[in-house]
Amino acid sequence: MPDIIDSLAPLARAYDVLLCDVWGVVHNGVAAFASAVEALMRFRAAGGTVILITNAPRPGAAVQRILDRLGVVRDAYDAIVSSGDVTRGIVESRPHQKVFHLGPQRDLPIFAGLDVAFAPMESADYAVCSGLFDDTAETPENYRGLLAAMHARGLFMICANPDIVVERGDTLVYCAGALADAYAELGGAVLYCGKPHAPIYEAALGKAAAFRGGEAPALPRVLAIGDSVRTDLRGAASVGVDCLFVVSGVHADELGGTDTADLPGLDALFAAAGVTPKAVARALKW
Numbered sequence: 001m002p003d004i005i006d007s008l009a010p011l012a013r014a015y016d017v018l019l020c021d022v023w024g025v026v027h028n029g030v031a032a033f034a035s036a037v038e039a040l041m042r043f044r045a046a047g048g049t050v051i052l053i054t055n056a057p058r059p060g061a062a063v064q065r066i067l068d069r070l071g072v073v074r075d076a077y078d079a080i081v082s083s084g085d086v087t088r089g090i091v092e093s094r095p096h097q098k099v100f101h102l103g104p105q106r107d108l109p110i111f112a113g114l115d116v117a118f119a120p121m122e123s124a125d126y127a128v129c130s131g132l133f134d135d136t137a138e139t140p141e142n143y144r145g146l147l148a149a150m151h152a153r154g155l156f157m158i159c160a161n162p163d164i165v166v167e168r169g170d171t172l173v174y175c176a177g178a179l180a181d182a183y184a185e186l187g188g189a190v191l192y193c194g195k196p197h198a199p200i201y202e203a204a205l206g207k208a209a210a211f212r213g214g215e216a217p218a219l220p221r222v223l224a225i226g227d228s229v230r231t232d233l234r235g236a237a238s239v240g241v242d243c244l245f246v247v248s249g250v251h252a253d254e255l256g257g258t259d260t261a262d263l264p265g266l267d268a269l270f271a272a273a274g275v276t277p278k279a280v281a282r283a284l285k286w
Contacts, residue, residue, distance in 0.1 A: 001267050002245075003279045008039045009286050011244065011279055017208045017217045018043060019201070019236075020077070021226035022054040022063070025246050025284055029168040032071035033248070036284035040076040043286075049211045050077040053204045053224075055194035055231060057130035057160035057176060058084040062109045078211045081204040083194025084110045087128065087160040090193065091116060098123065100155070102146075103130030103176065110160060121150060129180055130160040135173040140182050147179065151186045162192045162231060177231075195226075196235030205239075225284060229273045237275045245277035246284050 005011060012018075018040070023029060026036045040050050056063050060080035068074070084107075091099070091114055098119035101108070107130035121127070127150060132138045150157070159180035165172045177192075184190045194200050209216045222241040226232020227248060236243035245266070270276045 002270075002277050005244075005279045005281050007285055008043070008244070008281070011223070012043050012046070012048065014221070015048065015223040015242075016212070016221040017049045017051065017205075017223070019051050019053045019204050019208075019222060019224045019241070020284075021195075021224075021228070021232050021246075022052050022056065022067070022080075023163075023166045024227035024248060025225055026052070026072055026076075027067070027070045028248075029166065030070070032067075033283065034071075035286070037072055037076045039284050039286040041073070044075070044078070049208050049217075051204045051207050052077045052080045053082075053195065053200060054080065055083045055161045055163045055175070055177075055200075057087065057103065057107050058082060058109050059088060059112070060085050079207040081200060081207055083161055083200055084130075086193040086199050086203060087130075087158060088114060090158055090191065091128065094126065097125035100124035100127040100150075101130070102127050102133075102157075102179065103160070104133055104135070107131060107160070121146065121153070121155070124155065126156040126158065128158045128160055129176045129183075131176045132174055132179065135175070139174055140178045143179055143182065147183045147186060147188070150183065151188045155188070157183055157188060157190045159190055159192045160194070162194045162197070163228070164230065195228075195231035196233075196238055198239065201235060201239045223278070229269055229275070233270075233275050233277055234273060236277075242278040244284075245280045246282075247280065248283040 060082045063080050063082050098117045100121045159176050161176040163175040164177045180190045219240045224236035224243045227246045233243050
């Protein structure tokens with residue numbers, strides 16, 4: 001079992017850069033976690049660099065506006081890297097192709113400023129999945145027919161958010177990753193743009209270097225912080241950086257709740273995934 005800690009401060013001394021997840025660690029979709037914001041501010045005040053790394057299917061600038069609204073002050077981080085940013089780069093690399101957008105209207109900013117022609121599934125060249133059309137009422141089961149029809153056409157899917165679920169207040173809602181995984185199980189071709197896949201980490205480490213005089217941070221001096229075994233913990237392991245696993249997010253319910261979580265019970269969770277974090281905390285606090 002990794003160390004169970006109450007405070008980031010003693011651990012933070014060993015690191016120059018934090019790659020911090022957003023939803024479930026810094027906010028819950030409704031409001032910021034004040035203690036997490038304070039912890040990030042204190043790390044920066046001590047000379048550290050904080051890059052927020054998120055599977056949000058929208059550009060970093062749009063994520064920043066959401067963080068402003070939720071009360072995450074800009075002094076808490078140096079930059080944001082989103083799976084939406086990675087998705088935009090891939091869309092730009094496929095000019096003159098028609099896109100089927102599978103996701104809610106609120107995610108359309110991911111295409112802002114790009115030369116994109118939208119089309120229905122039946123005539124599109126590829127699909128960009130940013131989520132469910134209505135994540136308040138639907139589940140992946142509602143998409144079985146659509147995904148089967150996409151597979152019959154051999155439609156390539158770009159997944160703009162590999163998360164399966166995220167917290168929205170006290171509720172878990174399905175994300176694009178749930179649809180992408182269901183599509184992959186059918187045999188569909190999927191490219192995942194966010195955590196735990198390498199492109200988003202490469203972009204985040206590049207951002208960190210820009211804030212540290214152009215020098216790439218040494219991987220042993222980088223700490224990832226996240227609440228998902230599938231995306232945050234596996235992603236950190238795949239790029240060779242340590243991870244602080246926070247229980248305040250997607251795994252809280254299965255462990256008995258954030259405040260009463262069975263932290264030793266995490267052993268089974270980590271063993272099943274084949275990855276172990278540097279440390280575990282109930283929530284991100286300084």
